[in-house]
Amino acid sequence: MTPHRAHLVALLLVLLPALAHGQMAVPPDADPRVSQIVAAVSEARLRALATTLVSFGTRESMSTTTSPTRGIGAARQWIFDEMARSSPRLQVSFDTHVIAPQGRFTRQTELRNVMAVLPGRSPRRIYITGHYDSLSLGSGGQQARNAPGGENPQARADFDHDAEAPGANDDGSGTVLTMELARVFAESGVTFDATLVFICWAGEEQGLVGSSAHAQALAAARVPVEANFNNDIVGNVRGGNGVIDAETVRVYSVGPEDSMSRSLARYVARTAAIHVPSHRIRLMAREDRFGRGSDHSSFTRQGFPAVVFREANENFAKQHSAADTLEGVDFPYLAQNARVNAAAAATLALAPPAPAVIDERGQNLLTRGPSGYDAQLRWNASPGAVAYRIAWRDTWTNDWQHRQTVGNVTEFVLPNVSIDDFVFGVAAIGADGHESLTSAYVSPVRQSADVKVVK
Numbered sequence: 239m240t241p242h243r244a245h246l247v248a249l250l251l252v253l254l255p256a257l258a259h260g261q262m263a264v265p266p267d268a269d270p271r272v273s274q275i276v277a278a279v280s281e282a283r284l285r286a287l288a289t290t291l292v293s294f295g296t297r298e299s300m301s302t303t304t305s306p307t308r309g310i311g312a313a314r315q316w317i318f319d320e321m322a323r324s325s326p327r328l329q330v331s332f333d334t335h336v337i338a339p340q341g342r343f344t345r346q347t348e349l350r351n352v353m354a355v356l357p358g359r360s361p362r363r364i365y366i367t368g369h370y371d372s373l374s375l376g377s378g379g380q381q382a383r384n385a386p387g388g389e390n391p392q393a394r395a396d397f398d399h400d401a402e403a404p405g406a407n408d409d410g411s412g413t414v415l416t417m418e419l420a421r422v423f424a425e426s427g428v429t430f431d432a433t434l435v436f437i438c439w440a441g442e443e444q445g446l447v448g449s450s451a452h453a454q455a456l457a458a459a460r461v462p463v464e465a466n467f468n469n470d471i472v473g474n475v476r477g478g479n480g481v482i483d484a485e486t487v488r489v490y491s492v493g494p495e496d497s498m499s500r501s502l503a504r505y506v507a508r509t510a511a512i513h514v515p516s517h518r519i520r521l522m523a524r525e526d527r528f529g530r531g532s533d534h535s536s537f538t539r540q541g542f543p544a545v546v547f548r549e550a551n552e553n554f555a556k557q558h559s560a561a562d563t564l565e566g567v568d569f570p571y572l573a574q575n576a577r578v579n580a581a582a583a584a585t586l587a588l589a590p591p592a593p594a595v596i597d598e599r600g601q602n603l604l605t606r607g608p609s610g611y612d613a614q615l616r617w618n619a620s621p622g623a624v625a626y627r628i629a630w631r632d633t634w635t636n637d638w639q640h641r642q643t644v645g646n647v648t649e650f651v652l653p654n655v656s657i658d659d660f661v662f663g664v665a666a667i668g669a670d671g672h673e674s675l676t677s678a679y680v681s682p683v684r685q686s687a688d689v690k691v692v693k
């Protein structure tokens with residue numbers, strides 16, 4: 239019996255008695271293919287990649303592109319070559335955008351995101367990303383910028399774009415995490431249902447410019463994007479306030495509570511608990527840290543689900559300064575964060591797509607049923623699904639409290655459960671037992687106008 243078959247049999251042994259009773263707990267989803275991908279993440283390679291990355295001195299978006307050893311031009315060519323070298327299965331390219339002068343771009347600038355695609359059986363896409371551009375705001379870095387009256391000098395004519403900006407942690411950490419996962423997924427030999435896209439972004443420090451240009455093009459071309467796992471500042475364990483935490487990662491996602499981004503965040507917590515149980519996932523019910531941002535927002539702005547990973551405690555004095563060096567990156571911790579990304583992305587890429595729970599007109603497929611007092615859930619079938627799992631919870635909570643696996647159907651009735659009192663969702667389950675994101679029925683915002691008052 240192949241390990242894969244053994245996994246299926248084990249899964250059925252768990253599923254069948256539970257199905258007979260109509261109700262079941264979430265089965266353990268420890269597919270050996272995912273475990274193997276998680277185990278293949280190499281701390282040594284993360285360190286080696288980061289060491290070369292910082293050797294370019296700066297990767298500032300308007301730094302030199304003509305030197306073979308320094309600046310963003312040399313750095314992006316090395317990232318390209320390294321990803322191409324790491325596996326013949328990766329389709330590596332520059333995703334190039336010429337940006338007009340605007341905001342912090344004082345002149346027209348060619349930005350190149352470095353992209354590696356691992357084709358799956360279907361065109362639906364899962365992104366793993368980090369930004370490779372770096373920044374130095376001078377002494378004090380982001381700490382000085384955070385201070386009252388701190389200003390951003392980037393748009394000034396005399397700003398030094400070639401100043402030393404190693405960006406080891408911001409966001410060398412997310413860059414090498416992305417590069418390492420590209421290698422690990424491609425070299426796993428696993429064929430995924432979803433197409434995996436690994437991108438190192440440019441122009442983040444000027445306002446998410448490289449990722450915005452990319453996400454805009456995706457939306458215009460109606461590309462189905464299921465998830466963006468974005469990583470920005472994920473390698474430091476020692477906060478500037480002295481607090482040390484090497485066991486926690488923060489995962490931010492934009493609301494409302496029933497958004498697909500929140501569904502993605504819950505998915506990260508669930509898959510990490512199975513595959514990286516030694517790491518604590520701290521889900522944050524906000525788009526990002528207070529007043530700060532990153533490239534995941536380029537995706538959510540276009541309606542694509544996204545989360546951003548952030549280290550547990552930051553050192554603001556090192557960020558955006560010449561002090562953001564390799565000494566500030568803890569590679570065992572960075573490797574753990576890479577494993578968390580790997581577990582979630584691999585499981586999601588093996589699962590069917592999430593079922594649609596709205597019709598073509600955008601109306602919820604949720605009614606009170608013929609009785610007027612039941613919850614009647616309907617959904618569109620997902621390709622590859624063999625069963626579905628419905629979930630519900632009190633409206634005043636933020637995670638599913640009840641789950642029930644139903645057969646290969648597109649409708650289910652929960653008798654005498656009020657759709658006014660609970661939130662409902664549906665996930666698709668594939669033949670291998672992997673579950674999709676959960677699509678929630680989101681209560682629509684009711685529109686109303688001011689009444690006309692005579693006096």
Ligand SMILES: [Zn+2]
Pocket residue numbers: 369408409442470471532
């Ligand atoms: Zn950053």
